[in-house]
Amino acid sequence: MAYAQSVAALASALLAGDRLALARALSRVENQTEDAAALLAALYPASGRAHIVGITGAPGTGKSTLVTALAQRYRQAGQTVAVVAVDPTSPFTGGALLGDRVRMRSLAGDPGIFVRSMATRGSLGGLSQSTGEAVTLLDAAGFDRILVETVGVGQAEVEIASTAHTTLVVEAPGLGDEVQAIKAGILEIADILVVNKADRPGVDRTVRALEMMLDIEGDGPRAVRHHGQLLRVESPPRTREAKDPALRWQVRVLQTVASAGTGVEELRERVELHRRWLHASGEFTTREQLRAAHTLETLLRAELNRRIAAQMPAGHLAEVVDQICRRQTDPYSAAATLLAAL
Ligand SMILES: Nc1nc2c(ncn2[C@@H]2O[C@H](COP(=O)(O)OP(=O)(O)O)[C@@H](O)[C@H]2O)c(=O)[nH]1
Numbered sequence: 001m002a003y004a005q006s007v008a009a010l011a012s013a014l015l016a017g018d019r020l021a022l023a024r025a026l027s028r029v030e031n032q033t034e035d036a037a038a039l040l041a042a043l044y045p046a047s048g049r050a051h052i053v054g055i056t057g058a059p060g061t062g063k064s065t066l067v068t069a070l071a072q073r074y075r076q077a078g079q080t081v082a083v084v085a086v087d088p089t090s091p092f093t094g095g096a097l098l099g100d101r102v103r104m105r106s107l108a109g110d111p112g113i114f115v116r117s118m119a120t121r122g123s124l125g126g127l128s129q130s131t132g133e134a135v136t137l138l139d140a141a142g143f144d145r146i147l148v149e150t151v152g153v154g155q156a157e158v159e160i161a162s163t164a165h166t167t168l169v170v171e172a173p174g175l176g177d178e179v180q181a182i183k184a185g186i187l188e189i190a191d192i193l194v195v196n197k198a199d200r201p202g203v204d205r206t207v208r209a210l211e212m213m214l215d216i217e218g219d220g221p222r223a224v225r226h227h228g229q230l231l232r233v234e235s236p237p238r239t240r241e242a243k244d245p246a247l248r249w250q251v252r253v254l255q256t257v258a259s260a261g262t263g264v265e266e267l268r269e270r271v272e273l274h275r276r277w278l279h280a281s282g283e284f285t286t287r288e289q290l291r292a293a294h295t296l297e298t299l300l301r302a303e304l305n306r307r308i309a310a311q312m313p314a315g316h317l318a319e320v321v322d323q324i325c326r327r328q329t330d331p332y333s334a335a336a337t338l339l340a341a342l
């Protein structure tokens with residue numbers, strides 16, 4: 001009862017615009033406290049209005065600087081903005097992270113902006129879940145735009161950003177002889193490609209490499225954004241294959257100098273154009289379905305894992321593995337037996 005009351009009080013304070021309540025709610029979600037699910041359930045109906053922008057790319061490409069500049073542009077345009085920065089796990093970026101906090105602080109003092117760093121405790125799967133949940137809370141709190149910065153280095157990291165409505169993939173010249181995103185396979189999730197650090201040498205080469213990639217990719221079907229197994233949401237192929245060119249989205253390469261603010265307003269306008277296109281084309285509904293399916297599947301998997309772990313006696317699985325290795329049983333029969341016992 002005490003739980004229910006405090007959840008209700010926290011939820012209504014958050015909805016009333018209380019930033020301290022929002023910060024507390026975010027901590028509960030991040031720490032996965034017992035009442036986190038009740039809190040999220042109470043606030044979910046109020047979510048669904050924000051436009052969620054994912055910003056991903058290799059470390060050092062200037063994502064945090066770009067997010068800061070973009071947030072300032074949105075404020076100037078009269079929109080409220082929340083920023084979620086997912087801390088990279090790599091210890092080598094510790095210094096840059098400190099820099100993030102300092103830069104982000106230049107946004108402080110304005111109630112129309114809210115910045116939250118997510119810690120990297122636990123597995124990346126858990127991080128992906130709590131990031132999505134943080135977005136739900138910020139959405140319910142009424143922010144018009146939510147910018148989610150993630151490091152795009154692997155599929156799981158990319159997945160966090162791909163749950164956004166609009167995904168920006170950030171590149172920078174001179175990080176290596178290859179375009180980073182091509183290597184990491186994250187180009188396919190981009191709605192907008194950004195070559196930041198356009199003040200650096202080699203920018204033309206990077207832009208050309210990306211444009212060549214887009215030419216090769218052409219009008220092929222968009223990358224599947226939901227990789228789940230339990231739920232299948234089919235993305236109707238109407239968008240890029242639409243005969244009417246007005247109904248097709250063109251992935252463009254934009255150049256920015258985030259540290260000087262150059263090109264950032266053009267980027268903001270492109271994001272807004274994409275937002276309008278999503279609604280006009282019907283793609284918005286599809287992406288919302290994918291987001292909902294992703295959330296549901298994540299919860300189901302987490303709970304199933306928890307139940308399996310709770311019902312297996314300690315050491316039992318190791319014993320079964322041993323039996324499999326000694327060919328006393330096989331993985332298929334063992335799995336069936338274990339599941340039947342649940
Ligand atoms: N020359 C130049 N440096 C930039 C630009 N944008 C960011 N930087 C610098 O690049 C470094 C990494 O930026 P950061 O935003 O932390 O990159 P992140 O790791 O992708 O978030 C910092 O020292 C920034 O000041 C830019 O457009 N031009």
Ligand SMILES: [Mg+2]
Pocket residue numbers: 063064065100149
């Ligand atoms: Mg950063």
